[in-house]
Amino acid sequence: MIFDRRLLRARCARAAALGPSTFLIDRVTEDIADRLAAVRRRFDRALDLDAPTVAVRRVLAESGKVGSILAVTADAEALPFRVASFDLIVSALALQFVNDLPGALIQIRRALRPDGLFLAALLGGDTLTELRQSFAVAESEIEQGLSPRVAPFADLRDLGGLLQRAGFALPVTDVDRLTVRYASPLALMHDLRRMGAANVLIERSRRPLRRETLARMIEVYESRFADADRRIRATFEIVWLSGWAPHESQQKPLRPGSAQRRLADALNAKEISAGEKAGR
Numbered sequence: 494m495i496f497d498r499r500l501l502r503a504r505c506a507r508a509a510a511l512g513p514s515t516f517l518i519d520r521v522t523e524d525i526a527d528r529l530a531a532v533r534r535r536f537d538r539a540l541d542l543d544a545p546t547v548a549v550r551r552v553l554a555e556s557g558k559v560g561s562i563l564a565v566t567a568d569a570e571a572l573p574f575r576v577a578s579f580d581l582i583v584s585a586l587a588l589q590f591v592n593d594l595p596g597a598l599i600q601i602r603r604a605l606r607p608d609g610l611f612l613a614a615l616l617g618g619d620t621l622t623e624l625r626q627s628f629a630v631a632e633s634e635i636e637q638g639l640s641p642r643v644a645p646f647a648d649l650r651d652l653g654g655l656l657q658r659a660g661f662a663l664p665v666t667d668v669d670r671l672t673v674r675y676a677s678p679l680a681l682m683h684d685l686r687r688m689g690a691a692n693v694l695i696e697r698s699r700r701p702l703r704r705e706t707l708a709r710m711i712e713v714y715e716s717r718f719a720d721a722d723r724r725i726r727a728t729f730e731i732v733w734l735s736g737w738a739p740h741e742s743q744q745k746p747l748r749p750g751s752a753q754r755r756l757a758d759a760l761n762a763k764e765i766s767a768g769e770k771a772g773r
Contacts, residue, residue, distance in 0.1 A: 494695055496590045496695065498693075501689070504690075506689075511686065511687050513546070513687055513689070514684045515545075515546055517688065517729060518544070518546050518548055518549075519548060520731070521585050521586055522585065524614070524731075524733070525585065526556065528612060528733075529553075529558060532558070534558070535558050536558060536579075536580035536610070538578070538580050538581075539553050539559045539560075539563070540564075540579045540581070540582045540583070541563070542582055542584040543567060543569065544583075548585075549564075549583055549585050550562050553583065559581065569584070569591050569597040569600070569601070570592060570593050570596060570600075571600075572600045572601070575604075577603075580608075581609060581610050581612070582605060582609070582611050582612070583613070584601075588613055589615040589646050589647065598655055598656065598658075602661055602738055605738035606738060608743065609737065610738075611661065611736050611737070611738075612733075612734070612735050613733070614733050615646075615652075616730065616731065616732070617652075617731065618649070619728055619730040620646050620728060620730045621643050621727060622728050623726060623727055624643055624678070624714070624727065625642070627714040628642045628710050630710075630713045631706050631709035631710035635709055636706060640696075641694045641696045641697055642692055642694075646730070647732070649668050649732050656734060656736045660739065661738070662740070663743060663744070665733075665736070666732065666733065666734055666735075668730060668731065668732050668733070670729075670731075671728070671731065672729075673726070673727045674725065674726055676724060677711070677725065678710065678714040681725065
């Protein structure tokens with residue numbers, strides 16, 4: 494158990510009341526539209542899984558490739574859907590706060606009909622690396638110890654393996670790195686609250702943040718991660734996942750030894766046996 498899911502819901506509700514910051518979900522939604530445009534098929538029934546705004550369902554509706562759309566706020570660790578319920582499942586910036594991500598991916602794959610598509614964007618491991626490093630320096634100097642403040646987001650290589658373990662066919666992962674500039678670290682932290690992305694780690698410190706620690710964090714951040722105009726940088730790494738529920742019509746790798754032509758013949762090269770040395 495890494496994330497306090499109840500606190501996460503409360504933080505998202507607070508963000509909505511404050512007036513949410515939507516630039517990140519808007520960026521992801523634009524990419525979803527582009528990725529769906531490259532898929533040459535229609536999806537009769539789609540699921541918008543726990544998107545923080547209506548932007549995803551609007552893109553699905555405008556794509557012309559989706560019939561009915563169900564948008565739900567559901568716990569991805571306990572999806573309330575029958576097996577083979579959807580042709581398309583889209584998740585935008587929700588799965589990074591799931592405690593049992595392998596289990597969630599398995600449930601998503603089961604909820605897809607054969608040859609159904611799963612498309613997701615979640616925050617990756619380099620997200621907010623500047624804030625993480627600055628807090629680490631400040632706490633080690635002021636409080637002689639570190640407390641968890643920035644979530645340990647998943648690594649791209651690990652996520653590719655999880656898709657395969659969950660039983661997806663034709664799994665694909667890629668990453669989009671976005672650098673956002675702010676007037677100050679405090680402006681960044683305010684924006685994170687308006688995203689519902691403030692600290693929801695179960696192991697977070699329950700003590701109020703000391704003024705000395707906050708001041709030192711700001712000093713470190715501005716000294717290490719500011720541009721010439723004194724605006725600071727914040728990295729958001731967006732990891733994209735896609736995979737298909739298995740179906741007999743999908744492409745499959747050839748069996749070892751099934752090739753009809755030798756590679757040496759295709760390259761017009763001489764084949765050298767394992768015990769023979771190549772000439773110089």
